[in-house]
Amino acid sequence: MQLKLNILAPKTAPTRLLPILADLEHEKKPGFIRILQDDENWTLSEKWGQQLKAKFKQLVVIGIGGSSMGGRALANYRYSETVHFLDNIDPSEIQNIWDRVKHDLPQTGWIIISKSGESLEITALIEMISELSTQAHFDFFKNAFIITENKKSILTDLATQKNIPLIPMPTDVGGRFSVLTPVGMVLASFMGFDLKQIRAGGQDVFNQKDKLLALASDLIQYTDKQTDLFIFWSYSSQLRWFNQWLNQLWAESLGKKQTHSGKKAPRIPWIFSATGCSDQHSVYQHILEGEQKKYILMTQSLESYSSLSFTKPGLAFFKDKGFPISEILGAERMATAQALKQYQIPVSEMLFEKYDDQAIGFLFVWFEVLTAALGHYYEINPYDQPAVALGKKLALEKLELL
Template structure:
């Protein structure tokens, strides 16, 4: 389904294409129409009540205005932007950067970047990376975007404390202009610090969770500062939101994606769901999707409070790279997977393959074609190989990799996640498993102490020396 925009081809998810008892019976998909109407109605009600704040992000004119003012004013006095964040505070920005900037953006000279700043995202706390990065960074020309809705994210705040100390040592009171906090509009540690010290801020709406925040200031501010078309991003998202504003299962692309993946998992035992872009610019969309799908749908409790332990396992791959590392298992391994290909109809660039060594059959057949022909041929061949072996797969095709298309794709996948959550009977907006880890980290670092916890944990019975290889 589609047209001039994003196209969803789900033929290879269905039994008539796969045969051998594999795939989803089209009649079974049709029978989901009523359940989907309930899922759509629930999503619309939660949207009206303000629970699903990501739906409203394309309409947040005031935040976009503030972003533009900062990005086009003070923001352009910096040569480097560094995002401090993790999970939903980082993955969306990384996906935007990879998709919409030159692949070697940070290596380009000032003129080649049209004097927009370089953009880095620190999304982990391993000092093996952070220490050498900070050692080579000119912090006098760097703006640090500290992204944490709660202001209590241990990884992000540890980064912030290190950066702040260095800024104050280098710039004294001038540190303030090198920080901008993206956080809750009213509460949290970052909000308190910003209010007390006059640090610039932008809000994350309270009803927008981290993994749904890419089209908020979390993703839009760094994008705007490096010249990405945020108006196009939001326009594409709004168009997809409108396209999905129907309770007709067969006309709603997000509904079809979510429902087919749900049926594959619960009725065909395909609980591993692979996203495989055949496009380097889209490779980090698969990484962003992994968090969205896993953190939203992997739940112990139903919305009624019952233990149900549900959720597919998302996996990322990249074509053609992973044809040489993963596809063997996908084609001949267990029938426990679906594959979603991301394809691009109009690539921005291409390269001719020269007609050399024509006398050698192993090389001669390549000459006269282009790299995009090869890329797309390999994708089609992989689709066909999977289908011939009864493996469910579908393709989401973007007309091109631009801001408008990317905004539409992100919104499609976010809405699909909400629908899938209803079908599973869980709340896709919470994350109790993540919160447990945060609480344990806080308890260990803040009260008990690492050494004491390690000693206590490692001393638990049964624990035997013969189960340790030294």
């Protein structure tokens, strides 16, 4: 993996950070790292993905949060139009997806994903699609597949009752860390990704520990300076939904009230993700002159997804000069970084040779490891989300389902 990292790292890394990264790689390897060495995880995902591809023209994913965010990131990265996502119980979105697929139900597969197998939103979506399908005289359960933990739950009971194939989800991998399990990789295989390359990209993260250590040290330095906002600015529309995946990973993992010992947790910068020159025309003004303390990490592929260029401009603006579109985008990124530095806002850069299947695997694991390392460094649990349960409980109370 050709990665160029231009960062503002301190000369020496915090002493506690080195053993934390070593533990993540070896002694205390979490599930999301373990699966990189688990051949069955990859062969199972490839098998199911190819079976789905042979049977269906399109898929609808019923999942929310970590059960859909990674899949969305992959679909956006490939600009796939064959996978749709139901990840909100907004009636307008449900109707929109249904209207897209209702005329080709026999060729539509339904992938139901939930780690717990018990969530309110997923069960509500199942009931709604079941009713719409019945009205259309079609049994959507015969085209359904379930990805969940292999334990007793509403979804495993449904799989038994309706004879729905069940694809097991690893019990030691949290939802927001699950993109490289069947949760994301079955979809990746269906969309034509090379899973071997995704896996190789993820494994390559630990071959570049020096760069990972440098970025983690940089983020610790600016967190300790009471930085308010971490901005991940990707100069590629391919990463628009990766940005959203990263938002969840960072926020749920690091936004904690207490440390392991019950002390007040340090304030971790809030994360905001921006995309290319689009957000130069939306939030750039506030980033430059707003009062918050910020740290910005930019990323771009040096080789474009497409080689589009114009050679004979008809508008006076370009002074008869033709340009590759990617050159204009690169100039925008460099100019933005230069302006930020003039405003004394710290800016680092991750530059990839190209965004291919290996690069997306690398990006997923890079930020998973970085997030987990920061959690351990600040003595908070990066794998739970205790506050989220309150909203779920209150919603069930309002619906009189408790």
